[in-house]
Amino acid sequence: MSLLPVEEAQARLLARSAPLPIEHVPLSTARGRYLAEPLVALRDQPWADLSAMDGYAIHHADLPGPWRLVGESRAGGVPPGDSLEPGTAMRIFTGAPLPAEADAILVQEEASAEGDRITLTGEGPGGVGRNVRRRASDFASGAALLDAGVRIGATQIALAAMSGHVTLPVRRAPRVAILSTGDELVPLGAPLRPGQIPASNDIMLAAMLAEEGAEIIELGLIPDRLDAVIHAFHSAAGADIIVSTGGASVGDHDLVAPAIQAAGGTLDFWKIALRPGKPLMAGSLGDALFLGLPGNPVSAFVTATLFLLPLVRHLGGASAPLPPVATLSTDVALRPGGQRAEYLRALVREGRVTVVADRDSAALRPLAHSNAFIVRPIDAPAVEAGGSVKAILLENGCFA
Missing domain, CATH: 3.90.105.10 (Molybdopterin biosynthesis moea protein, domain 2)
Known part of the structure; x- marks a missing residue:
């Protein structure tokens, strides 16, 4: 059976739901x-014609002056009641309303005041409307x-x-329930026995979702027992999205697919033409959409970037929920693509991008030093150093 292309899988996922109320x-x-x-x-x-500078409100036709000073207008005040007569000037400050009939501001650096007499000492405003912020501009x-x-x-x-x-x-902010499956997972800070590792996917996904304003429902770490996984899915009532990590493949201990079906859910698709992240599955359980992400941390991050975050943004009403793709110049040569689209961990500096990691989908250190994915489509041609590639830019663990 041929694998579902990434773009088709994204379209099918988003088509299953509408934005929230x-x-x-x-x-x-x-x-x-x-x-x-x-x-x-x-x-x-602005709410009225306002001065953009400290100085004097004048009639531009009165240049080069002199003028008789007749009052003052400050920011926060109402427009002066009387119209500005020819030959007069009003002291005015930045953000203050102009008196009626004034049409330019003589800045204070180009004026001299002696008593109520204002004289020009510079070039003066170059035209009608100079240094004025017009109402509703x-x-x-x-x-x-x-x-x-x-x-x-x-x-x-x-x-x-x-x-x-x-x-x-x-x-409404999407409610997202997160569960991680695997006997090897241990809560943060707990002592580790041989064969155990600290759980990182759940806290990583929670951090990504926090950037999106999602409401997070923590379902915890679930052991590799069918009854436990089924119970976890039932406990996600009220969620708009249920996302699991781990157990998405086809081994004896990969229980997510049978558990979601035993809980009354359905699968729309399972396995896509993606590296890393092939075992991704999607479906629904009751009113909630379901995403089963791979357990390897990098695979989980890539699939969350391509599917979970777009789904959250779609439910939240985003007009463009999918990651935008930029065109950049690569610092390194890239071999031809294969039968799956590849998303290579990469670093962008000064408009150029370079690969920072190989294909190991469990290596978190290179991911933490990346700020982009180079996108290599199925059967992409080889690219020489200096050639153009497509990339998804990342910031704070999310795409822009």
């Missing part, structure tokens, strides 16, 4: 979520500012606040 959250908690509806301005910004009330599906970060939060919003419409 909409809720409104305060701006202070919106970081990392995705807009569920377009963001529309509720006010003009950033955005006007009713303007569309951001599209639905945009990831919310610090700058998007600032834009929402400035445009008059207190809350934002987002999709």
